[in-house]
Amino acid sequence: MTVTLLSAVEQLALLRQKKISPLELVEEHITRIAKLDPVLNAFADFDADRVRKQARAVKQGVLSGLPVTIKASIETAGHRCEIGSVLLRGQVPKQSAVVVDRLCEAGAMVLGTTNCPELLMAYETDNLLYGRTNNPWDTSRTPGGSSGGEAAAIAAGLSAAGLGSDSGGSVREPAHFSGICALKPTPGRIPSAGHLPPCTGPFSSLGAIGPMARTIADVQLLFDVLAGQDPCDPTGAPVARKSVPWEEARELSIGWLEEDGLVPVTAETRQAVRDAATALERRGFRVKPFRPSVLEAARRLWDIFFVQCGAMFYGPLIAGRENELSPVFQDFLAIAGSRPPLSAGSLLQAWSECDGVRRRFLEEMRECPLLLLPVCSIPAFRHGERQWTVEGKPLAYLDAMRFTQWFNLLASPAAVVPVGQSPEGLPIGVQIAGRPYEDERVLAVAAVLDSEFGYRPPPLG
Numbered sequence: 001m002t003v004t005l006l007s008a009v010e011q012l013a014l015l016r017q018k019k020i021s022p023l024e025l026v027e028e029h030i031t032r033i034a035k036l037d038p039v040l041n042a043f044a045d046f047d048a049d050r051v052r053k054q055a056r057a058v059k060q061g062v063l064s065g066l067p068v069t070i071k072a073s074i075e076t077a078g079h080r081c082e083i084g085s086v087l088l089r090g091q092v093p094k095q096s097a098v099v100v101d102r103l104c105e106a107g108a109m110v111l112g113t114t115n116c117p118e119l120l121m122a123y124e125t126d127n128l129l130y131g132r133t134n135n136p137w138d139t140s141r142t143p144g145g146s147s148g149g150e151a152a153a154i155a156a157g158l159s160a161a162g163l164g165s166d167s168g169g170s171v172r173e174p175a176h177f178s179g180i181c182a183l184k185p186t187p188g189r190i191p192s193a194g195h196l197p198p199c200t201g202p203f204s205s206l207g208a209i210g211p212m213a214r215t216i217a218d219v220q221l222l223f224d225v226l227a228g229q230d231p232c233d234p235t236g237a238p239v240a241r242k243s244v245p246w247e248e249a250r251e252l253s254i255g256w257l258e259e260d261g262l263v264p265v266t267a268e269t270r271q272a273v274r275d276a277a278t279a280l281e282r283r284g285f286r287v288k289p290f291r292p293s294v295l296e297a298a299r300r301l302w303d304i305f306f307v308q309c310g311a312m313f314y315g316p317l318i319a320g321r322e323n324e325l326s327p328v329f330q331d332f333l334a335i336a337g338s339r340p341p342l343s344a345g346s347l348l349q350a351w352s353e354c355d356g357v358r359r360r361f362l363e364e365m366r367e368c369p370l371l372l373l374p375v376c377s378i379p380a381f382r383h384g385e386r387q388w389t390v391e392g393k394p395l396a397y398l399d400a401m402r403f404t405q406w407f408n409l410l411a412s413p414a415a416v417v418p419v420g421q422s423p424e425g426l427p428i429g430v431q432i433a434g435r436p437y438e439d440e441r442v443l444a445v446a447a448v449l450d451s452e453f454g455y456r457p458p459p460l461g
Contacts, residue, residue, distance in 0.1 A: 176375035
């Protein structure tokens, strides 16, 4: 296997053992990017000479010499971070987000920034600025969104690991579609300062910056580097990182569900969840069917805050420039426009209801502090698709993704691990979710599943 497809942990071991130098490792990635990115179109900004310069002056730290990528919605000094929008063409921040600084202080080397859908509001990565990103498992399909460029780069070995962001599944859907691992952390565990647009208002609890990589061990490594309160972040959580020993993890009850009783999922998606549950049971975990009652209420409230408030947030930016917007973003605006207008009263009611839904969720999670469930109703879809027929039933675009949206409204950590595959050979991930601030428990169970199933290299390259 080429060195660029090794896990980040394995690449770091080679660096520490001096079996490869940072410059040699970077050259391997540069070569692979030159070969595969013309097909994938994962990068928004990449400069080989800039990367070589970093490799000649690597900082010492736990990530010394590791080549990483950053979603183009996370400020990265000197790199284009235009959020896939013509309206923001040429935007290059002068300073980096807190998380990027933490990666660089730990010795990581930033290869570049990766493509995303315009203004992040889609599960497909396509825009008028850089075009469409393709899935390395099947280039006629999307790697997802909004962290689609990041997922495609990592899955195909163009990057060892990286950062995405997630307000409705945007690290988890791409991980599922592309066959890699990811974590949406509890908001506040990883600082969000420097995300574009800012994680403010409802997005301070819906949204989070999260690590993406080929293995859960790599995700855990990045989480350990990134987690910790930012003293200037009003939503920052003073929660110390902790280890979860095997004995403690195995005592946790895990509830599993194949679907929510409202929308269909593919047979292979069901099988992936069953296979994961069986594997956990075989490893000594207590696993049982369980479906929290608040899921649909959480989904309804998420729609108000993500779709309707999201469109309202972007109103001033897009006013008078609607003809410059991409079809993908126009799709989002059409969905938002189909909803009844929000009044001050209805918004206040929704805001108040959130706390009640979260409270009921926490009460129900006393029985099962962890959940195992699908990431999505379907595997990676073809570019431009917005509806499907599954189990003989119609399936709408946003409905297919509801399994991730729940945990943005609930402000819960959730990880994705590749487990199964579709009849076409596309990867199918499962999701492990937990209670807020119990990210380490989620990662501990995800690591068990990763050891049982885990990453497979895609056909491309």
